Amino acid sequence: MGRLSWRLADVAEVRPETERVVGLALDVPDWDGHLPGQHVDVRLTAEDGYRAERAYSIASAPDGGRVDLAVERLEDGEVSPYLAGELRQGDQLELRGPIGGYFVWEPDRGGPLLLVAGGSGVVPLMAMVRQRAATGSRVPTRLLYSSRTLEDVIFREELERLAAAGDGLTVTHALTRAQPPGWTGYSRRIDAVMLEEVGWRPGERPLAYVCGPTRLVEAVAGHLVALGHDPTRVRTERFGPTGVP
Amino acid sequence: MTMDETDLRLDGNAVAGMLAELFGFEMTVERGGCAACGAVNQLGALLVYAHGMGAVACCPSCGQYLLRVARGEGRWWLDLRGLAWLQLDEQARMAG
Numbered sequence: 001m002g003r004l005s006w007r008l009a010d011v012a013e014v015r016p017e018t019e020r021v022v023g024l025a026l027d028v029p030d031w032d033g034h035l036p037g038q039h040v041d042v043r044l045t046a047e048d049g050y051r052a053e054r055a056y057s058i059a060s061a062p063d064g065g066r067v068d069l070a071v072e073r074l075e076d077g078e079v080s081p082y083l084a085g086e087l088r089q090g091d092q093l094e095l096r097g098p099i100g101g102y103f104v105w106e107p108d109r110g111g112p113l114l115l116v117a118g119g120s121g122v123v124p125l126m127a128m129v130r131q132r133a134a135t136g137s138r139v140p141t142r143l144l145y146s147s148r149t150l151e152d153v154i155f156r157e158e159l160e161r162l163a164a165a166g167d168g169l170t171v172t173h174a175l176t177r178a179q180p181p182g183w184t185g186y187s188r189r190i191d192a193v194m195l196e197e198v199g200w201r202p203g204e205r206p207l208a209y210v211c212g213p214t215r216l217v218e219a220v221a222g223h224l225v226a227l228g229h230d231p232t233r234v235r236t237e238r239f240g241p242t243g244v245p
Numbered sequence: 246m247t248m249d250e251t252d253l254r255l256d257g258n259a260v261a262g263m264l265a266e267l268f269g270f271e272m273t274v275e276r277g278g279c280a281a282c283g284a285v286n287q288l289g290a291l292l293v294y295a296h297g298m299g300a301v302a303c304c305p306s307c308g309q310y311l312l313r314v315a316r317g318e319g320r321w322w323l324d325l326r327g328l329a330w331l332q333l334d335e336q337a338r339m340a341g
Contacts, residue, residue: 004262004265004266004339039258039261039262041262053262055258055259055261055262096262097262099261099262099265099271100258100261100271100273100289101261101271101273101274101289101337102257102258102261102273102274102287102288102289102290103258103273103289214251214253214254214255215251218251218254235289235290236256236290237256237258238254238255238256238258238259239255240253240254240255240259
């Protein structure tokens, strides 16, 4: 692992994922690879020298010097309106990473795996699901993913495709705000009953990774522990609007 | 829903880059002991309140602040009084 230093990445592709989320494909020179669940710090510098940094989870499985991010545009944000609105293919972006070791999963860590996401919290979990598929892993994996509406579901088609492969991945959606006609999935926020129905039994000793807004993460982690899951096997990552210093 | 302290609470993952810059280790996997309640946690599991100038990381068991960091005027300030001890694994050192 190289010492953490800022470097310039080339923006290879900018694509809308949902109305509020933009996918960025970056080419990072001399990238040493990353682990699913890790993030990068992105730094923007204004003309007057003012700097703002934010952490963004990596959405892609390790793949040479390619790093994919998915950035949700926060209307009053300092960094995301630029990344998810103004950045174009061919631009450069200053970043450092990969960062993080706590909220990381690799196939050899085993399972069964319970992944719980709220909104853009699915991004680091997507890296895990993609790595699982890329390595042919059959670790039994259940993803429970809460979004406001069906249109807000990030990676929807790819998740459908991966779940259809029949290799031990199931994907369950909860739509909290609006549901399309004929919706058969959950129509409420994630709660203890849902976790009991979708998740593993405590005796199966799952590894759980929970990522999303702070309230969702703390509620889900609390439910899992109350249901009898081992707290040391429940890992959380809270997404928030604040910047790191 | 209005924003309150809950929405601003992050965890150790959010300051992993800053801690790596300071310590030269991937700190989220390192363990520390709380000087108040004795709980042992990986730093990735700490509760973190971050703002433009710095961050405070608290014990998830008792809320005691374990680590306070501020940056400004070309300096770092570091207050580790809340930590009884900190263990650094050679494996997590970032090559210099």
